Structure formats: C-alpha cells, structure tokens
Amino acid sequence: MTAAxxxxxxRRDLTLAWLLRSGxxxxxxxxxxxxxxxxxxxxxxxxxxxxxxxxxxxxxxxRRATMVATAASNLIAAGQFDAxxxxxxxxxxxxxxxxxxxxxxxxxxxxLRHAQHNWREAALLCQALLSQRLGRLQPLSRPSRLxxxxxxxxxxxxxxxxxxxxxxxxxxxPLGELLALQLLQLDYLARISAWAAMLHxxxxxxxxxxxxxxxRSARAQALLALAAAKTGRTDLRxxxxxxxxxxxxxQEIVSxxxxxxxxxx
Amino acid sequence: xDPTKLPIPEVERLLDASQPRLRLFSGWLGxxxxxxxxxxxxxxxxxxxxxxxxxxMIAWAVTLAAATLSxxxxxxxxxxxxxEQIRLQMIEEFLQLRRWPEALMNLAALLLRPMVSxxxxxxxxxYLSAVLARYHRFEDVIYLDDYLLSRINxxxxxxxxxxxxxxxxxxxxDNLLEADRALSELGRMAAARQSAGLTLLELYRxxxxxxxxxxxxxxxxxxxxxxxxxxxxxxxxxxxxxxxxDFLSRPVDAQAMFTQASLMAPLxxxxxxxxxxxxxxxxxxxxxxxxxxx
Numbered sequence: 001m002t003a004a005x006x007x008x009x010x011r012r013d014l015t016l017a018w019l020l021r022s023g024x025x026x027x028x029x030x031x032x033x034x035x036x037x038x039x040x041x042x043x044x045x046x047x048x049x050x051x052x053x054x055x056x057x058x059x060x061x062x063r064r065a066t067m068v069a070t071a072a073s074n075l076i077a078a079g080q081f082d083a084x085x086x087x088x089x090x091x092x093x094x095x096x097x098x099x100x101x102x103x104x105x106x107x108x109x110x111x112l113r114h115a116q117h118n119w120r121e122a123a124l125l126c127q128a129l130l131s132q133r134l135g136r137l138q139p140l141s142r143p144s145r146l147x148x149x150x151x152x153x154x155x156x157x158x159x160x161x162x163x164x165x166x167x168x169x170x171x172x173x174p175l176g177e178l179l180a181l182q183l184l185q186l187d188y189l190a191r192i193s194a195w196a197a198m199l200h201x202x203x204x205x206x207x208x209x210x211x212x213x214x215x216r217s218a219r220a221q222a223l224l225a226l227a228a229a230k231t232g233r234t235d236l237r238x239x240x241x242x243x244x245x246x247x248x249x250x251q252e253i254v255s256x257x258x259x260x261x262x263x264x265x
Numbered sequence: 266x267d268p269t270k271l272p273i274p275e276v277e278r279l280l281d282a283s284q285p286r287l288r289l290f291s292g293w294l295g296x297x298x299x300x301x302x303x304x305x306x307x308x309x310x311x312x313x314x315x316x317x318x319x320x321x322m323i324a325w326a327v328t329l330a331a332a333t334l335s336x337x338x339x340x341x342x343x344x345x346x347x348x349e350q351i352r353l354q355m356i357e358e359f360l361q362l363r364r365w366p367e368a369l370m371n372l373a374a375l376l377l378r379p380m381v382s383x384x385x386x387x388x389x390x391x392y393l394s395a396v397l398a399r400y401h402r403f404e405d406v407i408y409l410d411d412y413l414l415s416r417i418n419x420x421x422x423x424x425x426x427x428x429x430x431x432x433x434x435x436x437x438x439d440n441l442l443e444a445d446r447a448l449s450e451l452g453r454m455a456a457a458r459q460s461a462g463l464t465l466l467e468l469y470r471x472x473x474x475x476x477x478x479x480x481x482x483x484x485x486x487x488x489x490x491x492x493x494x495x496x497x498x499x500x501x502x503x504x505x506x507x508x509x510x511d512f513l514s515r516p517v518d519a520q521a522m523f524t525q526a527s528l529m530a531p532l533x534x535x536x537x538x539x540x541x542x543x544x545x546x547x548x549x550x551x552x553x554x555x556x557x558x559x
Contacts, residue, residue: 045311174354174358175357175358175361175362202557202558203557203558206557206558207362210496210497211361211362212496213496214492214493214496217496217497233555235553235555236555236557239528239552239553239554239555239558242528242552243528243529246492246499246525246528246529247492247496247497247499
C-alpha cells in the first residue's frame, strides 16, 4: 500500500467509525425514549443488551487490531520489515470502531517507512497523524514530529523540518527523544550554517552525544566538529573528529548530509 | 563526596518496605465482584425480576455505590501506577546522565513505601543495584542481585543483566573465585554469549588476575563488539588493554591504548570503574581534551 492510499483509507475509516458510534448511541437513545410512542414491542432493556453486545464485539476487534499494530513495533526494531509490513497491513485494513487502533497503526507504519529510509512516505504518514486530534494518544505526537523533522531534513526541506521541530521545544521530552531532537537540531543548524549556535553549551551537547547509539553519536560529534572547524576551533575539531572516527564508519556518519559529506574525511 | 558517608538506607529495609500491599478490590477478582454487584443492582433497579419500588431504590443506591467505588479504586490505582512509572523513567534518566545523588534520592523515596506494581519494583531494585555499585557498596549489590535472582522470576535477558551486575560487583569486591564461577555461568547463557557486557567482564577479570596475554587476545574483535553495542564504553576496553600492555612491559602499545581510552571517556570516570587504571596515570600521556570538556 502506498502512503497516499493508506492515508485516504485511514481518513475514510475514521469517518465511518464516527458515524457508526454516533448511530449506535442515537439508536439506543431513540429506542429507550420512543419505544412507547412508536409502540415498539421490544423491551428497551433488550435493546440496550443487544447494542452492548455488539459494542463489545466491535471493541474486541479493534483491540485485536491495536495489538497487532503494537506487535509490529518489535518487528521494526528487530529489522523484520516484511513481517511488520504484513502486520500493519492487517491492522490498517481491518475496520476498527476505536480510532486508537488506526492511529497506532499509522504511527508504526510511519516508523516502518522511516526505518526503510522512505523519507517521503514517512513524512506523509506523520503529517496525516499529526493532523488528527490524538486525545489520550497525544504522546505519539512527539516521536511523530521527530520522524517528520528527520524525514524533511533528509529530503532537504529545511523549513519543513524547523516547523516540525519547533513545537517540541515547549514540552519536556524523555531523554531518548531529547537525544533525537539534539541530533536533528545539529543537523538543521549545520544546514543553515549556524555554526556559533551549534557550539553553544558545547559541554552539555557532548554529554548528550555520548549517550546516543554509536552511529548517531558519531554523526552528532562530526557535526559539532564541522562547526568547530568553521569557527576556527581546531583543537575542538580534531578531538571531535577523532572520537567520531572511533565510533562509526564514514558512510554511516555522512549519509544524506551533503555539507558533512563534502567536509568529513 | 565520600561514598561511605552517603545516607543510603539499608537494602533489607528497602526490600521489605517496597513489597506491594495486598489491595482489596484491585485484582481481577475484586473487579469481577464489583462488576457483578453493579450488573445485578442495575437489573434489580430496572425491575428484573419484578421488584418492589423500595427495593428498587435500594438497588439503585447499591449500584451507584458499587460503580463509584469501582471507578474510584481504578482512578486511584491508575494515578499511583502512572506516578510510579514517571518516577522510574526519571530515575533511569538520572542514571544515564550519571546524576547519582538524584537517582539515589528518588529510589529511596520510591522503595521506602509499598510499590503499586511488582514489575516496577523489580525495575527499581535493578536501578538501586546500579547506584549501589556506583557508591562502591559491592556487598549490598551482591545481596540485592542474589535476592532478585532467587526470589523473582526474571526473563532470560533481565536475569543476564542482573548476573552481569553481580559478577562485576564480585570482581570489584576481590571475590575472584566466585566471580570466575559466575562468569562461567554467564558464558553458558545464550543471552550473554555475544554481549559486550560479558566481553568487558572477561577482559576485566583477565586484567585483574594478571592474565594480560589472555586479555589482549582478539582485542580488535573486543573493541568492535563493545563499540557496536555500547558506543563510548569502548573506552573501557582501551583502558583495560592499556593496563594489560603495561603489565607486559610494552609501553608503546600501552601509551597508544591509554590515548584512545582518554579520548573516549574522562579518566576520572574510567578509574572509578576500574581502580587498577590509576597506576597508568602519570605514567602515560592522555589525549589532550579541549578546555570545554576538561
């Protein structure tokens, strides 16, 4: 399924689910209030029980879809993309009365596309998710924004990346997301040549970079080294380059970053 | 701060105090009973089977009371559970950022009263073990890890992590015989076999027992494994390799390794982890760090 098709189906399913929920509530209320007036012979209690039963079945189906979508998360982390794709396809195609199932499915599909380096589709899916009212799934908006910003940067859309990132500065992020944001911020600042801003509070930036997984840590330190080089700080540049080189190969460090690729040896 | 003067509560006290309390109506049985009361009351209140008006009033009252109780209990439990999760996440972040006093303070606050979730308690105890190791309370670490391994049913990966922490504490406590036994046991665990943690433990054991040649065997492979899994902790391998080369009186190689170690991590942190590296300070030259990070 292409991202555009998934988004279109997602929006249609949300509308259908809303109509179904509203219709069921309206029918129950009408039955209880109007059964005497309209001389319906069926007891309102029976109507309530029937709708309750139907609701339980629909919620159960939705929960199953949610579980399948959530399980795909582990498959993505393990690099089993084909299996994750199948699971998410099932979760997103099956009808769900709860919007949470669809939102979680869409979020994990965006994660999958991001892991597959399909930046355009990942961005499209993140934008679709962020355009919804997330309610109690609001925490999903943070990783989605981070993925969107990263995808935009990889696509060379610096302004789009900034727009995605800017809201994250106002919220308290867990450490893992803070690390991701720091790398994106460095990437963004390097693309707009804001070298001095990159070196602001450098000790804290280095401490955070040390907590990242090796390839990301190397990239963050290479970006800081680039900023040090541009501001004439050769001691800092040499130290950071030496550290980055001991953490990852050149290709991992410079991928999708033309400025870094042109500079980093 | 002198680690021996830190106000760390006794581990046994924390273990006792943190036991989750048996809560009435919080388990599945309690939920079932309350649901049945609500459902039964609802039917009676609606007049099924035929019920006197007074009885229906009482049924409504019972239904409402049971429903309110159920919602109240769930709300309180959920709030306590969420607060516990948030605190644990905060502690994990303190540990990663090496903000040990804050981590310890929060752990004590969490473990000095009954915890809501047994799973969260295990997590908190594992974090406590890491903090105690930081403050060189190795006997307490071993006691705590033994408690976790013997009293709690841990999955393989978690048990492996706990065993690694225990083995490191045994090594630091100079209990080498027991540490060697623990390492053999770890070597038989599938979860540990290719792990950077086991690589570091074996390397440290070899360095500590003076088996420098064994420590340096397959060094490139050890560096690669630790670098890929633990990033900057590759400094530990370089530091221990420097000590092994120094032991073999190969100063040029020892200097090269010492330079790499000091490039990847602050020397103070490395010496805190492996006091044996103190011998190298002054003997070899560290990589010159820029002023911002000194």
